[in-house]
Amino acid sequence: MAANELDDVIQRWRRTKEKDLKPEDHELFLSIAGTCIAQSDIAQLLDFIKEEKNQNIVKAMGCGLLGPLIKEVVEKKRDPVNCEAIITHLVQICRANDLLDVLLREMEDAGPDATADAIILLMQHIHLVLSRLGDSKALSLGRALDALQKQISKLPVPYSRKQEQEDKYGLCRCCTALLTFVQPFVQEVKSQETKSPVTTSNDEELRTVLLKFCMQSLREPLLEAQLDREADTSQNSALWNFATEIMAILSAIQEPLPKLLFYYPLRGKEDMGVRKQDNSHTTESRACLAYLLFVQLIAMEVFPAVFSPIFVLQCNMEYISILLSRKDESWILKGLDLYVKTLERVLDNSLPVQLLELRTFYSVPQILVKIMIECPIQHLRVKALIVFQLFIEKLNGEAKHKFFRCTMKTCQHAGVESIILKNIKNQAEHSSKSEQRDGWFEGTLLITLLRDTVNLPQGPETDLLHGMDRVMESLNLLRYLLIKERSKATAIWTDLCNIAETYIKILRMCLSMSKSYYGTELKKLHEEKRIKAKEFKEMSKKKPIQHMIVKNESLDGMPPEAQDKVLQCALVTYDLMESLVVRIEEIIEERV
Template sequence: MSEDQANDIIQRWVIVTAMGYVLMEPLISEATKKKKNLDHCRAAVTHLIKTCSPNDLLHSLLEVIEDVDPGAISDTILVLIPHLQTVLLRLDERKAASVGLALSALQKQLSRLPVPYSRQQEEADEFGLCRCCTALAAFTKPFIEEVKRKDGKCVATAEDEELKTEILKFYMKSLREPLLEAELTGDRKSPLWLFAVEIMVTLPAIKEPLSGLLFFSSQRKSSLMDSSQSNESKACLAYLLFVQLVTIDSFPAVFSPVFVLQRNMEYIDHLLSSKKESHLLKGLALFTKSLESIQDNSLPVSLLEQKSFFSVLQNLRQVLTDCPMQHLRETGLHIFQLFIDKLDAEAKHKFFRCMLKTSNHAGVESYIVKNIKNQIESSMKPGNANKWFLGAELLSLLGLVLCLPQGAETDLLNSMDKIMESLNLLRYVLIRDKDLRSKFQADVWEDLCRIKDEYIKMLRVCIGISRAYYSSELKALKEDQKLKAKEARDAARSSRSVKNMTVKHEKVSNMSPEVQHQVLQSAMVTFDLMESLIVRIEEITEEKQSKVN
C-alpha cells in the first residue's frame, strides 16, 4: 500500500468518525422499511455506532425519535433501542442526563401507541406496543445494574443519584402510560404485565421502597411530574401492589389497614373520577381490597369528614347511577355495601343522612332506606344497642326518609323505589313497636307517629293526583287510537291518503302507542301497590292501638 493510499484511508476514516452521524437518520429510516436484503444497511448503522462520537450519535438518534412518523413508531423504536443503548454505554460524562433524555423521548413516543385491551389484541400487537415494552425493559437493564452497584457504596455521587432519578421518572411515567390503560392481571402473562412486574421488582432493588412512593413522597419525587400525573402513576402502582399482590411479600406489615385505606383513597378517587373502563375497574378493585381487611363496624365518623372520602363516595355514586356498563354498576353496588358494613354506628348514621340529602336518585335512596331498616333490626339485638338507630337520633333519619320533597307534585314513578322501601320500613317499625317503645322515650315515639301520619296523608294526596292524571292520559291514548283507526278506515274507503291528521292530547314521545299504554298501565299498578301498603300500615296501626286500649 502506497503512502497516498494510506493517507486516503485515514482521511476517509476521520471523515466517517467525525461526520458519519449525519447518515444515521436516512440509514435508520431505510432499516425500518419492511424490505429484504437490508443487511448492508444494518451493518452500516452498527459500524457508525461503534466509530462515531457518542455525543453526536446521541443527538442524531434523539432527533430520529422526535421526528418519527406516527405510523412507524414501534418499528423505529425497535430498530433504535439496541443502538441507543450502545451509544449511552459509551458515554463517559453526563451519562445520567443523557439516559434521561433518551428514556423521556422513547416514553413520549410509546404513549402515542394504542393500548391493546383484550388477549387477542395483545397477541396480535398490531401497533407494536407490547414488543416496545419488552425492548424497553431490556434497554434499561444495564443502567439499573449500574444503579444497584452504586447503591452498594457508602456515599453515592450526584451522578449516581441523577441516574436513579431518571429511571424512577421513566418508571412512574410508564405506570401512567401505557400501563394504567392496560388490563393487568396475573393470570394473563402479557408483555405489558411482565413490564409492570419488572417495574415493581426493580423499584425496591434500586432503594426506592414502594411504601415511600405511595405514602411518604418527598419533594424530589413529587417534582418528577405534576400532581395529577403523579397520582395516576401511584394509583397504578397501588393497584399492582394491593390488588395483584406484586411484591406484597416485601411490603412492610407495620401499616394498619385503616392507614392503607386512607392513603389509597386519593388514588381511588383519581381512578373513579375517570370515564375510562380500565381506570374504573382498577379503582373499584383497589377500593375493594382496601376495605376487605378492615373490621366490620369499625371505621369512625371522622373519616367521612376527609375530603378524599367524600369525593370517592360521590364518584362511586356516579358509577352506580350513570355508568352505562352493567358489570361496573354491579361491582360498584357491592363496594357501596361493603363500605357501609365497615362504618361504625355513628358513621353509618352520618353517611345515610348525607346520601339521602345529596344523591338525588331514588335507587340510591331506596338502598339507603333498606340499610336503615337493617341497622334498626341489628340495633335491637342483645349487645348492639346504640343511640344512632334507636331513639331520638333515629328521628332525624326517618324525617329524611318519610318525606316527599316536592309535596303533592312529587313524581311518584321516578320516586317509586324510595317510596316503596320507605313504606316497607314504616311497616317494619310499626310491627316491632313493642320492642321499639321500650327503647324510645314517650315523646320520641309520639314524634315518630306524627311524622308517619303526615307522610301517609301527603302520599295519599299525591297518589290521588297522580292516579287522576295517568287515568286521563290512558283515556286520551285510547281515544287517539280509536280516532286513528276510524281515519284509517275512512281513508281506505275513499282510497285517498289523509294529508292532515289531528290527534287530541298527542304526547311528544318516541314511544309507540302500545308501549305508552304499557307504561301508563304500569303506573296505575304502581299506585295500587303503594296504596295497598298504606292500607296495611293503617291496619297495623289500628291493631296496635286496639291492644293498647
C-alpha cells in the same frame, strides 16, 4: 460526478482536518451517499464506510446518513441488512452526543405506521451510544427514556387479552424491548450500591432517572392496560410482565414503596434530588402503584406489614378518588378494585365518623354515587353499587347515621335514596337482634334520622313514578318499624305514628293526583288508538297514500305500545303503594 472527480474529492477529504470541512463538503458527502442508497448501491457504500482510510471522513460526516438509512430499514425497502450494518458502524465511531441527537430526532419523526418498528430498531443503537458516554450518561439516559416513552405513549393500549396477544400496533413488543434497554442501567445502580455504601452524584442521578422512568411507565401505559391475571393460563401477558418488572426496578434501586405511596408529600431535604422530578411523579402514577400493590399483589412480599388497614385506606383515598374521577373504563375499574381491596382489609363497623369529615374520604362515596347514576357502562354501575354497599357496611353506627343523613340531603336520586332507606331498615333490624345494640338506630336517634329521610322532597307535587324506589322503601321501613314497636311499651311509638301519618297524608294526595292523571292519560291514549284505527280502516278503502298525518302532527317519541305499558305499570305501582299505605294505617289502628 465522474469517478476520477469523486476520487479527487475523497482524497482531499482524507487530508482535511475535521474542523476545516465546510458545509458544502457535508452536503456533497450526503448527496453522494444518498445516491448510493437510492440506486441500491448500499453494499458499495458499506465498503466505503468500513474502509480504514475513510474513518476520519465517516466520523466527521457520517451522522447525516442515519436518517435515510433508518428509513430504509424501518420501511423494509432496499437491502436492510447492509443498511443496518452501516448504522451499527456509524454508531460505533461518530461522536456520541451527535449520534444521540440524530437518533432521538429520527425516532420522533417516524410515521404513525412505523412507530413501533422505529422504537425497537433505534433502542439498541441508542443503548450503544449511551454505553460510550461513561459516567456522564445519566442526563442522556433521561433524555432517551423521555423520548422513548413519549413515542410509546402514542401507541394504542390493547383493551383485551386477545388484542394484547395480537399486538397489532406493537405496544407490547416495545414494552418488552424497553425493559431490556433499561436493565443494564438498573444493574449498574445495584452493583454500585453493593460495592460502596457511599452514593456518588452520578449514582444518585442514575437512580433518579430510573425512578422517573418507572413512574412514567406506571402512568403510561399501565394505567390504561387491563392487568387482571388469568389463573388458567401458564404464560403471563406482556403487560403483566412489564408491570411486574417496573415494580422490581423500584425495589432494585431501593425506592421504598411506603415512601412513594404514603409519605411522598412529607419528604424533606434528603430527597431534593428526587423532588426535582416532581412533574413525573404524578398522583396518577402512585395510584397505579397502589393498584398493582394492593389489588394485583405485585411486590407485596417486600411491602412492610406494619401499617393498619384504616391508615392504608385513608392514604389510598386520594388515589381512589383520582381513578374514579376519570371517564376511562380502565381507570374506573382500577379505582373500584383498589377501593374494594382496601375496604376488605378493614374490620366491619370500624370506620369512625371522624373519617367522614375528611374531604377526600367523603368525596369517594359521592363519586361512586355519580358513577351509579351517570355512567353509561352497565357493569361499572353495578360494580359501583356493590362497592358503595361495602363502604356502608364498614362504617360504625355513628358514621352510618351521619352518612345516611348527609346523603339523603344531597343525593336527590330516587334509586340511591332507596338504597339508603333500605340500609336504615337493615341497620334497625340488626340492632334489634344483636346482643350489642346500636343506639344510633334506636330510640330518639332513630326518630331524628327518620324525620330527615322519610319524606317527599317536593311535597304533594312529588313525581311518584320517578321516585317510586324511594317511596316503596320508605313505606317498607315504616311498616317494619311499626310492626316491631307495636308490641312494646316504647316511647318512640307516638313519634313513629306522627312521622307515618304525616308522610301518608301527603302521599295520599300525591297518589290521588297521580292516579287521576295517569288514568286520564291512559284513557286518552286508548281513545287515540281507536280513532287512528278507524281512520286507517277508512283510508284503506280509498286510494293508497304514502304518508299519514294524524291531527296534522307526525307521530314521534315513544310508540303508543310503549306509552300504554308505562301507564299501565304506573297505575299498578300506585295500587301497590296504596296497599302499603292501607297496611300501615291498619297497624296504627290495631295498636290504638
